[in-house]
Amino acid sequence: MNGEIFWYQQTAVPLLALVQLLPLLGAAVVLALGERPLAVLAGKLFAAGELLLVAFTASRVDAALAFQLAERIDLLGYHVAIDGIAVMFLLLTALLTLLMTLYGMSRGMISPGRLFAVLLLAEAGLVGMLLTLNIAWFAFFSALELWAVVYLLRRWASSRAETQALARFVQYQGFGLALFVAGCFVLGWGYAEVTGGRWSFDLFDLTGTLPAGKFQTAAFYLLFYGLAVRTPLFPLHGWLPNMAQHGLIAVAPALMVGVKVGVFGMARFVLPLTPDAVLDWQAYVVGFAMAGVFFTAALAFLQTNLRRLLAFAVVSHTSLLVIGLFSLHAAGIQGAMLLAANFGLAVTGMWFIVGFVFRRTGTTELGELSGLFERIPFLAIAFLIFGLAIVGMPGTPGFDAAHLVLEASIARFGALPTVATALGNVAAAGFLLWGFQKAFLSQEKSGSHDVDRTQPMEYAVCGLAVAALLAIGFFAEPWLQLTDAASQAVAGRFAR
């Protein structure tokens, strides 16, 4: 696994550096433009440019190799490289950011230019997390992205309960980050012990000097729970429903859970760096995740607000990802990664539609929404397609991914727990359909809101996301190939 290919062996320019710098540059330019109308346009252009650049990078990646296009500056501990899994997440990040800029989030907001700058900064944080092979840099980019989201929440929140939601968010995330940093520290210290005082947080260095016994367990717990807060994994999900309900619709939740960096971080750092502890604690992690699937599904049924409902949907399916990941089986890891990307795209799409509905009706309370299908059929159907993707309907990437996770789960945990988990997924289908019916299909109430027809921008945003989902779903083969070698590499450590 510790092989890597440097960028100058593959391309003429250090592509990964460009991929990381472009959003930062974009943020700076947009910020410099201030509140001129040009700033919004520049923000969109930079987001589109980043997607193109990432797509170009993806085309230069050879999926059969492990880490590639690597760049290193030893003095700073700067070490980046890309593999198939990272390519997929990178494309997703760039696509989601572009959709967020198109979504017209600045409509009616104060200082739209600043908003776009912060969004690009958050993108830079996400991209950095996906590319770095240095766990301290990962923590740093994580902090950068969190700061961006906190700033968004503080400045552009949409409801009066925002202070409480923000406080909860900061408490949870701050605590999670602190745990993660402590975990980094334990690993770095372990390295310093072995090498006589030379500190390093580099993935390659650390895999050579795994801490033994309880130190490894400590590192595992700190890193795992640090990321579990971020993911969010039951029972550490308390921040998400409040933020989803009171935060800036669509953008803030999409930034936090659209790109599942928590699960990505577990695959990239936790599994390779604490393999023995992972094996020891596998049963507990999976057990908690299985309980989480059901617990959150039950909670979701109690929600009366569409935004909170979606938040619980996220928590419920995150548990599925963790089950796939901790099957420690190549197919399961690959399935979890594909599923994470699929969920991210689908949930973000749903969040956009909730945003569109909110613009029309001023509410996301299920009791107050009715008969939207008559007025905005395209958005209704798109919402259902996103929901079906989450459930794993054939024709969406969710199916191929769920197939892999089920296969791994049968192989590792047997048929019975697998059936139970799958039933939990059906429960997820249940609450999504229920929400869909309440909001879109129920009989229109008298005196309900006058709802505008679908606008071209809404067709574009949802159409793009639906098209991407269906295209990947029906032609999943390239994505399977892309993530295959990388998943094998992660699972290779646990081969039995």
Next chain:
Amino acid sequence: MSLPLLTLIVLLPLLSALVVFLLPARLARRVALLAMAVVLLLTTWLLFSFDPGGPRFQFAERQPWLPGLGIHWSLAVDGLSVLFLPATALLFLGVLAVSWQSAEDAPRLFHGLLLALQSATLGIFCAVDLILFFVFWELSLVPVYFLLARRGVTVDAPRVAARYVLIMLAGGFPLLLAFIMLGSQAGSFELGVLLEQPPALDTQRVVLVLLLFSFAFKVPLVPLHTWLPQFALAAPGTLTALLLGLKVGGFALVRLAIPLAPDAAQEWHWLLAGLGTVTLLYGAVGILAHSNLRVGLAYASICHVGLATLGLSTLSAQGVQGAVSLLLSFSVATGGALLLLECLRLRTGSTDVQALGGVAKTMPLLAAGVLICGLAGVGMPGTSSFPGEFLLILAALDRYTGAGMAALFGLAIAAGAFLALYRKAFYGPASRPAVLAAGDLVWREWLVLIALIAMIVGIGIYPAPWLDIVRPAAEAWAAAIAA
């Protein structure tokens, strides 16, 4: 075979659905008509070019689809499935004719969904890659959901639609699980390969239980049938006709559940026989308890799939031949009756006997049509259901005399109960204004009626050609299980 005939048949409706959304709304139904007519022609051509004495799977096509997961776009027909294709095409045309003027508020959505459902249904009958089968199986849920939720006839139709989808999704996961278990053992999801090398008995047992559980929802077998009466009440007759007329659940039992786990099926044949008998008796009694003709027909159909399951559990060529014939006859008998009831509902606003009475006076043609379809439904000699039912009863009596007698008894109750419902709705004085004001069938519906009666009587009087298509495949089926 250079022309990919099966791919064309399966994908043509889906592509037409896309065309429907691109063209102006007023053209929607014409596009649908054209596509469905072409599918009927193609499937008929397929039927006549099929060689019953030839190799088991014919017109086979196989292209890699997701080679990373070992999944292929693999289609083929055999003697068990080939007749279902023209039956599907016919029934969809009938649905289109009956609802020709009833979808004017959202014609593109309605016809697009109908075409998508046709693709999924044809795919279920043609797929010989298990995962591909699963894909079509699940995809058929989406159009059914929308057709019911948007075009239901009762207020709670969206709720019933959601319940249906959830139940089917719950049934879908065991199915996928069983397929993955089979596929990962044999290294292939290809039906032909899996039939030749059945897995170890332990695996077979698990697979059979999972498949039975899953298909029992769709068939439906008692006690997993509870969605069907609700569905029949909430859905327009046309949609119920598609669901009850095209017995994909029963087909899946014949095609997959038993042959994929042959030794386990031999071991547990009594389980199948018991489920079949209970379902049959329950369905027969259920008709007695309802006053709505659509719900009555739903129970009649439960009764008959019970009989088909009982016949299948004998694991004999006779049983499977009878089951396939009966399932096929459903598309014209039950499907036809429901289409005619939809004509009735569109005129009078109800199919409940309490809101009807004397319908035969104002709508004699419709009444005659329902009677003929209904008689076929209860297995009257001279109708298309009789050969199948006869074979099934013979097979059942031969293997389990007690269950066979119970089946005869149940069928007698079902016939009596159906005729009682029919009498209340269609005879007696016509007093309801809605019934008095209603006109008889118009020429579109006439065409449907004539086609139905021609098939019911034609097949009933001269069943030999149809049975001959099924027989070689049925014999091979029974021989493979006995081996």
